[in-house]
Amino acid sequence: MFLISVVSLGYAYHAVITDINDMYMNDLYKWIVVGCVATVLFFWSVSGMLFRIVSSMKNVYYKGLNSFVVRQMSSRVNTNVLSISVICLMLFVTICVLSSALAVKNSLNEGIAKYARADVSISKTQSSDSIYYDEDEMGNDSETNDLLKKLEVTDGKSIEDVYSENNVDLGSYFSDYVDVHTYTCPALTIRNYLGDEALIDSLGIDVNALSSYEGTEEIISQSDYNKVAKIYDNAELQLADDEYAILANYRIFVKIRDERLQEGKEIEVYGNKLKPVISYCIDGDIELATQPLNTGVFIVPDSAIEGAQFAKEYFIGKYANQDRDVIQDSDTIIRNVSKKDELGGLITVNTKDNVKAASVGVGAIASFIGMYIGLIFLISGAAILALKELSESTDNIERYKMLRKLGVDQHMINKALFSQMGLFFVFPLALAIVHSVFGMMVSTKILDTMEAYDIAGAIGITAAIVVIIYGGYFLITYLCSRKIISE
Template identity: 35%
Template sequence: MYSKLAFRNLKRSFKDYAIYFLTLIFGVCIFYAFNSIESQGIMLELSEVQKAAFGLVDQVMGYASVFISFVLAFLIIYANNYLIKRRKKEFGVYMTLGMDKGKLSKILFIETLLVGVISLAIGLVFGIIISQGLSLLTAKMFQVKISHFKFVYSYSAMIKTIISFGIIYVLVLMFNSVSIGKVQLIDLLNSSKKNENIKVRNVWVSVFTFIISLVMIGLAYYKVLDNGASTIGINGPSILLGAGGTFLFFFSLSGFLLKLVQSNKRLYLKNLNMFVLRQINSKINTVFISMSFICLLLFTGICMLAGGLGISSALNSDLKDLTQHDLTIINYDGVNIEEYFKEKGLVLGDYSDDYVNYINYKSDLKYNDIIKEEDRKELKDLYPIATNSEVQIISLSKFNELMKMDNKKEISLNPGEYSIFSDIKEANKALNTVIKEDKEININGNILKPSDNKVIELVAYNDIMKNNICTIIVNDNIVSDLTPYTSYVNMSFKNDDSKIIIAKIKEVNKISGDTYFVSNDKESLFASSSSMGATIAYLGIYMGGIFLITSAAVLALQQLSESTNNISRYNLLKKIGVDEKLINKSLLIQIAIYFLMPLSLALIHSIAGLEFSKRVITMFGSISIMKNVLIALAVLVVIYGGYFISTYFGAKKNINNSI
């Protein structure tokens, strides 16, 4: 009997609440797909270094999945709560017929078990299919070919998905049992007739709060953008200020929105606007809380999608420039690497005839001493400029060795002159202004003027990203009294000797004491950059997509439940002569208001958020973010718009079939 009731209820739930089941299925699908990345490696032509980097991507996705599990748990429990509320009258009928709470919990247990099994099965099937396409994106990010296409599935991802969602469904069962245990029969039978207690707020207090919220949000925008991307760590208070302003915005709006519309009698009395606004106002106590959370989730999802894809593209855009040498060795203590290695028995000349050993020096010269204040404001997203760090110095002879190694024209300097080279294009305008205005600098008591050379663009060493904003080139006699800061060796090999050198560097590091040597070979940098790009992109798609789905699903379930609870009200409209077309129009307006309110503010937030994201992306490489913004907006339209349309048709079906 109980199984029969559970199957009947499940069949009806599939019909009336398809959005709930589709959300569960999609959650399982995307969870499996992003946890199955490691299994895609068997199709890709990966080197050993790339395999290690590929494994790191899978590991990070595993950590992200823990957070995603909590988000999905919230979504499923939240959705289940609305389904329970929607069926309270049905449960009341069961209890009136003599069914006790224990038996009612048993029915819910069977239903939840069936929902879990069905959503897991269908979601895993779609997840396996989608993961095959994900391998193509992975191959593109790692810039490798697919050696042979093979239909694969990840046993570990499947087990992780089953365990994660199994735990979530157990929590749902516990929640259902507690909910049924607390309710009274009279509450179940009268639940559809109850409104939330409406606390009427003073209109002028609400208006004042609204103004305060706008000030808080505007101040948060200003602080985040004014601080710059390089000082992202100090933006925590600004982010909290913006979040607080968002909550106050919806809190105050719910207090005077009705009064504002009522002041325009023509609009308020038109069609069923009065009814629609009263419907919204009947939920005034909880609307502002859910709207605020949904707004922040939408904002975060949009920025994560656009920002994640942008950083991934930026990392790959500069990869060719950053791997011009077979190997770069770096020491951050300014040790003469060639001489130090020679003392340890490692002679660089035995492995390469084409290498440059050089040192960057430091002095009292800082960025504020050479770059104009207005230009510093333009470049505040660059950390050395934002923190007024010391400008590094290189000798002319060593710089010309670098130019010669890269097959570029060497330069010359007259006594008392300096020149500048950089690998950050955004800084070139400010640095060329320094040369154009004949800016004098003082290096260890030597007053120098710029030569006629414009800023020279040169990537001086292998690295994961460009970070040489400005290095001053001076004659060799100037650096003799300066303190060594960072030392480098760039090497090219006729044969593949980089692995031998790297192995020997590791041996030197074991006996080097306090100093340490970093080795950046071309293959490892390609793998590291691809790995970092793939990780950031996948995190953006994975978490951003889940946030958008969660936001839309919560709104959809709210409105579906609301439409079912308000059937009696729509029935009254029908009885007093309101035609079905006008009822459907009012329903569309109500759902549109609910969907557009959080989306509107989220899009405004996103303007500032994407501007900040663009500045962060610039730190990783030069690329336009507009393409990624359009992709994020397209995903938003598909997900959010799809849920909106489905919600309207689902709510219309609930109401029209009942009246």
């Protein structure tokens, strides 16, 4: 039974980490059930295995009170198989949920400090060149046609023009601002640059869905990028006439793009052939954000896009007046004007206060759920074990009296009590930690989509919480049990 449980767990672990990229929820549920059943079988059989292994080691089994400790442990585990199994699974959920929640919270907090360095970013789409749509999938209904007509409008108005028409002098609100443009080129598409193999292997894209990556890449000139870098307090970039770089921070895409840059992949922008200036992506984004969501913007020499029609405009600024009430009033005015845009919402406004509020809200929800579920499960599991141990100590008073009559001193009795209680607390925690190693592999894959990368720090905090609470229950239980048997 022990071997069956170990093999079942190993097979479930292997299936989870092997199929982690394209696992369907039905498969995940199946392996969770296998893991739960194997956990019960493990604790059902481990006491017999422990007794058999230790009893065969004569030097260990007959040393001190080890024979008494092993038999006591074997008996306790046998009579508490289901409860120990449930506690093990509760501890597993505690570690995974708490670590994931803390990782999300830490990531959002870091994102605010790293990517929200201006007060406002406004973007305006000028044309549909960068928008890919499949006519067969979208159909030909009137609503779709109206939408596509709106997207194809090029009104020639700048962001400041739109605000001026609404009697708002946009520039007067800011002490420092930039107005930059991005472009597209029909020859430079996401699929062409990344390659089908990378999209399928690294992103897990289905072969039939490759056509959705025919959209053009976003391009910005070196001079405009340097303006953005300056207002965000980042390093500026210098390019030769035949060089390019990529600005990105969405890790999954950054990994693939870094591979292409290391290969020295050349691109063609309006007849100009360009090679990479560096072999890695520059970390950052154009718009305000709290999470790294930029899949990639190509930075090219000004001469490469000279005379081209820009596809998108960005206005980024820092308020002149940093008073809290003034900032809120300014945010309201800027957002209200964007809602009146005649192009039907092609102006998008992101403010630092908005992205902070969204991040704090998501972080608070994640932290609350993680802490609530994690701490409730952790305290419940530890409390159940503590009550069982205290009950067992009361029932075993006569056994300890018999040990004293046989000449065992109190120090050896205390040592034996500590050992058997330690094993009883460690058994479910040890297997829960093993479960968590593979569980966190799945969690990490999910967290990657949320750009939560500080897994190590979150696991460290979770480990500290488990040690303090679970270890505290163990220590208190041991001291109380020692007092019970000594009396």
